[in-house]
Amino acid sequence: MSKLVDSYRHKGLRKRLIEEVRSKGIRDEKVLSALEAVPRHYFMDSSFLEMAYQDKPFPIGSGQTISQPYTVACQTELLMVEKGMKVLEIGTGSGYQACVLEKMGARVFSIERHHSLYLRAKELLAKMNYKVRVFYGDGYKGLPAYAPFDRIIVTAAAPYLPDALLQQTKTGGIIVIPVGAGDTQVMKRITRIDEEDTREERFGYFRFVPLLGSKTR
Numbered sequence: 002m003s004k005l006v007d008s009y010r011h012k013g014l015r016k017r018l019i020e021e022v023r024s025k026g027i028r029d030e031k032v033l034s035a036l037e038a039v040p041r042h043y044f045m046d047s048s049f050l051e052m053a054y055q056d057k058p059f060p061i062g063s064g065q066t067i068s069q070p071y072t073v074a075c076q077t078e079l080l081m082v083e084k085g086m087k088v089l090e091i092g093t094g095s096g097y098q099a100c101v102l103e104k105m106g107a108r109v110f111s112i113e114r115h116h117s118l119y120l121r122a123k124e125l126l127a128k129m130n131y132k133v134r135v136f137y138g139d140g141y142k143g144l145p146a147y148a149p150f151d152r153i154i155v156t157a158a159a160p161y162l163p164d165a166l167l168q169q170t171k172t173g174g175i176i177v178i179p180v181g182a183g184d185t186q187v188m189k190r191i192t193r194i195d196e197e198d199t200r201e202e203r204f205g206y207f208r209f210v211p212l213l214g215s216k217t218r
């Protein structure tokens with residue numbers, strides 16, 4: 002892994018990106034500050050510097066992508082994270098979204114099913130001194146040993162809301178999940194009102210890589 006350098010040039014590009022994300026409708030200043038604080042180029046190959054600060058998704062290997070910054074901002078805003086909350090992310094990928102959540106003040110747990118991505122993210126986050134805890138496993142099952150969570154964010158397209166995730170959400174807790182098996186997914190925010198009841202809100206269409214079944218190496 003190359004040395005991590007966050008130059009004035011990177012910071013300048015990032016400021017511009019944040020303004021772009023803001024102009025697309027993200028209003029939560031805490032979310033915008035978190036995005037501004039995390040050097041997105043650390044999560045991509047160093048030869049793609051210009052790409053890191055465009056509002057676009059980008060391949061990170063193993064057929065996966067780092068989400069578009071606007072999408073990261075949007076999901077983070079919908080999640081309504083407060084300082085000290087326990088947050089579970091399904092789909093660590095590059096680790097970028099997890100870092101944005103930690104910058105929001107969350108205690109972050111993240112699951113990745115691709116072993117190579119899991120190892121890479123774990124190494125990078127340790128090097129960046131983030132406390133995010135990364136797990137190699139199947140996100141459909143959640144993380145029962147550390148449940149319940151205040152918030153759960155799914156960063157891959159889910160055909161449905163896995164019941165394990167709902168069960169691992171605190172009463173009053175929130176799940177943000179893109180649901181749909183086709184090309185596009187509806188962004189849903191599900192609030193667990195009590196043991197039996199949930200409230201569902203919808204926030205437009207997005208395009209994610211699919212949430213997959215059993216683990217791969």
Ligand code: SAH
Pocket residue numbers: 065066067068091092093094095096097098099112113114115118138139140141156157210211212213214
């Ligand atoms: N949040 C990531 C982007 C995620 S892309 C980032 O900030 O970079 C979706 C990720 O979900 C991929 O890395 C993919 O390998 C992972 N994934 C797919 N199915 C999964 C599952 N069942 N459990 C955990 N991770 C899964």
